[in-house]
Every structure is written in C-alpha cells, then in structure tokens.
Amino acid sequence: MSAIHLVTDYPHPPELVWRAVTDPALIPRWTATGAGGRPEGFVPVVGTRFRFTAKPKPGWSGIVDCEVLEVAAPWLLRYSWADPAGGGVTQVRYGIAPHSGGTRFTYDHTGFTGPSGYVLARLLGRVRRTMLTVGLPAVLDDIDPDSASRTSAV
Secondary structure, eight states: EEEEEEEESSSSSHHHHHHHHHHHTHHHHHHHHTTTOOEEOOOOSOEEEEEOOOOOTBBBEEEEEEEEEEEEETTTEEEEOOOTSSSSEEEEEEEEEEEEEEEEEEEEEEEOOOOOOEEEEHHHHHHHHHHIIIIIIHHHHOTTTTTTTTOOOO
C-alpha cells in the first residue's frame, strides 16, 4: 500500500492554520498551486458529505467525493477521498500541533493500492508538496496580520 506523508512547519498559530485548511473560501486559494480544487458543501462536521471540484484533466473528471470522518478542531481533520469514476476510497488526514512558536502541519493521504495506486500517490505527493510549501504559506501570510513576511497590496 502506498501513502503520502508530508510534514511542514509554519510560523503561524494553530488556529490560523486550521482556519486556512477548513474555510471553504480559503481552501481554493492554497489548492490553486495544485489542481485548484474547491470544496462544495464542506463543513468540518463528522458525517458531512462534500465534493472537491477542479478543472478536469485527461483521465480525471476533476471531481472527488468526500466524507468528513473525524474532527477535533483545531487539531485534526480526517476525510475520505474517492473518484466517482471508480477506484478505491482513500483517506486524508490533517494533523495540526503547536511547534516552535508556530504550527507543525502533518498531511497524510493513505490507502493507495496496487501499481496504479503507487503512481497516483507519487503524482499527488508532488502536487500536495507544492500546495503545502507554496500555496498554503501564501494564504497564511495574507490572512495573518502579525506575519513578518506578510505582503500588502498596493
């Protein structure tokens, strides 16, 4: 079984990171460095069924069906991830913890099986790394009034 495991530290408080990864208005801003998925019907409440919608690509409709499986705000979000066109159901987990004056964010996407699962995990892993090292920091800097690296619009 293949998986994606990424750990990234941010100089922002856990509550702000939680907001950036769970606010439906903010999510598309940091996922834009990937496929640009926007959540439809998402709220961080167990049992909520929602959908990520992005621009379709060859071999992918751009739609992912999800269900919130576990929430412990502002520390944990876990949801299922399934392509409605077929394939297995995988799980995504966001772990948020205080770390060195900021936040350690752990992203896990598990449950990829077989050779195609291995390839998908490798592909998605590269995309997720960019989202978490380029997209999310930019959103955090923009919404954090105390960020030293915040840039202001002129």
